[in-house]
Amino acid sequence: MKKVLIFSLLVLSAIFTVVRFSNSVLAVESNEKASVSITVDWNEQANLNRVNTIGQKLLTANNLPSTITFKVSDSEDVNAYANLDKEIYVYRGLLNNVENDDELAAVIAHELGHIVNAHCAKQSLISIAMASLQPNLTSENLNKSIQAAQQLSLLKITRSDEYEADRTAVDLLMKAEYNPLALISVLNKICGNYFDLLQTHPSGEKRLMSIYDYADYNYPKTVEVGYDTESYARALKIIEANLEERNAKPKQLEKVKKEQEKLKKEQVKRAKRIENSSNPWERSYAALQLLTVQ
Secondary structure, eight states, X not given: OHHHHHHHHHHHHHHHOOOOOOOBOOOOOSSOOOSOOOOOOOOHHHHHXXXXXXXXXXXXXXXXOSOOEEEEEOOOSOOEEEOTTSEEEEEHHHHTTOOSHHHHHHHHHHHHHHHHTTHHHHHHHHHHHHHHXXXXXXXXXXXXXXXXXXXXXXXXXXXXXXXXXXXHHHHHHHHTTOOTHHHHHHHHHHOXXXXXXXXXXXXXXXXXHHHHHHHHHHOHHHHHHOOOOHHHHHHHHHHHHHHHHHHTOHHHHHHHHHHHHHHHHHHHHHHHHHTTOSOHHHHHHHHHHHHHTO
């Protein structure tokens, strides 16, 4: 009985726990410097105008509500994030690492992905729920076990959100006539290829493959044309090596195909469920997803 109780508590903690989560997408996860760094003269209004222009184009093209506020920060951190107030911040350090408007659009689209998928709201609700359900236990070892389970659960949740935001970004970019492969280009410059079991974000290589597979399945002509940056060319070498290995293993190839088919079915199911929602964000997202899967 005691074992059952302990197991139940661990499961509850793993499901409901979350710690502070900023939906930060592009913070550099390694000490390796990006190979391309473009110095941006800090004119706050000019940078804000650039970010806002691209952001508004993404919103308009995808029929998303124009209630997003775009902001910039004179911070050297290579970072961007979205929050519960539907604000998207882009840091100077990140502006120094995007080569063109497509790459900046890719960053903003990813953050929009966090908003339209309600990742910020979800994490906030989980946080509140866990605060009320946290067991008051006296066993130090049991508390440590629960904390470990909680942390692993959080990491899995946030990695899942990153993948989903990436996929949504691809759709948003296509609709706004930006090249979605720019997301691969910019991520390849600033995300490390670390062992991701204990990281909140998927490793760089895993994210590159996830984005490529999704884009190739849904927008094969765009992938065929490619993207003309040095960073994308380097990323493509990594991707092609993985594809070569995968193509030599029919079962693995079939698995990837089934994963993409499953994603498409889930998109349709979710979109059908929310297309008549009273929430304008959900309606807009449903329309986007139904358009994508046609």
